[in-house]
Amino acid sequence: MGLRLSWCASLRTHDFPAADYEALRQRLAANTPFNHLGWLRAAEAALQPGQLLQVLLGHQDGKLCLCLPLVREREAFGPLGLLVVRHLGHPLSDRIALLIDLPPSAAAKVLRTIRRDLPHALLQLSEVPDDVAGDGWLRRWARRSSTFERRLTCSVPVHRITDADRQEVSGDPRYKLRRARKRIAACGAQVRRVMATPENIESLLDAVSAVEAASWKGDDEVGIFSGEQRRQWMYQAFTALAAQGLVCLVLLELDGRCISYRLGLLERGRVYDYNLAFEPAYRDLGSGRVLLEALIHWGLDEGWEWIDASRVSLENSSHQLHERMTDHIEQWRLSCYSWRLDGIVLGLALRCWQWLKPRLRKRQTALPDATANSPQESPNAIPGHSQR
Template sequence: MAIELRWCASLLDPSFPAEHYEALRQRLAASTPFNHLGWLHAAEQALQPGQRLAVLLGWQGEQLRMCLPLVHSREAFGPVRLAVVRHLGYPLSDRIGLLNELPAAAAAQALRAIRRHLPHAVLQLNEIPDAQASTPWLACWARRSSTFERRLACRVPVHQISAADAQEVSGDPRYKLRRARKRITACGAVQRRVLADASNIDALLDAISAVEAASWKGDDEVGIFSGPQRRLWMYQALRALAEQGMVCLVLLELDGRCISYRLGLLERGRVYDYNLAFCPEYRELGSGRVLLDELIRWGLEAGWQHIDASRVSLDNSSHQLHERQSASIAHWRLSCCSWRPSGICLGLALRSWQWIKPRLRAMR
């Protein structure tokens, strides 16, 4: 059956095939909460001046088989600004599934369409999980790029929930948990589980965004609620996910006030541990580890299968799930440099830096 590629200017356009998109998302196991249409609607509304969205749709007959929402913008690379294309959701989407079930024979056709419609120096896809980063599609795109870079972004710890989680964890984490629980009990704080819905999500977001603003994330302006653009995005996205029962929180409250939290995004029995923060005056409580244990126990009772760290630092990650991980998932950043002069020059610069960087380290 013939493949037809079409462009759509917005996910919010009434002509966008939302029902077909959701059917595609449900068919593909690689889909994550960051592919949910509510999340992407919020991401689109948070785009900044100079960013342009274009959605590439792939059809076979009456069935939608591919949807790539792409953002075109200009970004600084050293002293120059170059045209870049990214998947909608960067940089706050922690794991993107490429929603594509077209045959590999369509890969070159899709890449040509992107390069014609969105001329760029580099097409960069961030936070692509291991299983998708080596597909025939991306192998085809790599062969048709002036330079292709596949760089490890992080290795995410994963905990498989099992009956053993009903028992107290063993080893050093046991003593850390016991000490933290004693401190929490001594100060009178209590834990609370909340599965957010439309009636309570705004109050929850107000509470946790206040905690983040008071934390080091707020001071450094790196939190998910930092700045008007991110705050708008998070409020709209998490409202949409909460309406679908996809937002779970474990809170630590003192005298009715939230002083620490973990925010998870839930889909298909997997919880993505997306964000946490605590008020600095209560840092000595060690609440993060206790709330993670509470999230795992909640998952055991609710029948969830996995808890992921969502995203961690590439080097020296301090995420507490490392203490209990049963597996890991690699995230990759894929860069496809075009054959435009700007893409060729950028590719040469990237290859040169890859050659120079290890030698600089050796000299140091």
């Protein structure tokens, strides 16, 4: 039996094949907490007017082998508003696996179906890990795009949890940890591990969202709880994941009140260090490293294998896991520009910018050098006469 493709308008309706979706997710080792149906349903509930969700399902031999929840919206590119398609969950899903359990020979048919039924200028998949980014599926999509861009978005530090972590970390981090522990002990704060449940998740989220709101993330409105849309998404998503035992927190509490935290998501022995914040009044405690170590020690006790930074800045990342990393995972943004006129034009604009950008940078670098090497007049110089 050949591949049968169909569309579904929602992940939340009674006729969505939830059991088949879970079976597909479990078959694919690369899946992450951001592929959980609970997370994606929360993302769907937080969609805004103008965002259209369509879920592409692929069945072969009566088995669900493909599920791509895609969101189309109009996005501004300069003066133009062009249609862009992305995977549901952008931009708060730190890493996605493409739930495709089919040979690369099916790639062309899937891409044609997406372009036919969801016309767009750009199909963009963000935070795709390297082991997926290089497979035959995406190479075939690249060949069928007017322009294809594969851009590194971050190199995520990861740490393999071993018995060696029972010993104190070496080098400069050791002294930073010791100082932080002394400050925390002096003020009377205590570290607490909490595995979230449906009964306590709301109170935990109230506590950590209050800390985030008081932090610089709240001030800049870039936190995961910033704004009603994100707050609704996070509360619904974490509640669904907590029901499956996949949400863990290490809290620093003073007089029973949370002043700093790290929030992690679990998947197959890997804990994703998804979110952290601290109250500005307690920034000098240095609680981040202490809570990270607490999370690692918790992993030792529970048999977790990896701790993963989830997502970091591509340049100048300050994540403390860099000090202990034993490996890294590259995550990519994959952009497939269509053969529609708007896709071709947008792709050509990208190519022009990629050609122009290094030349502009080189020129900007050369200008200060030229200025520095030019003759400088003294305050008493006569115009038109150089000073020797």
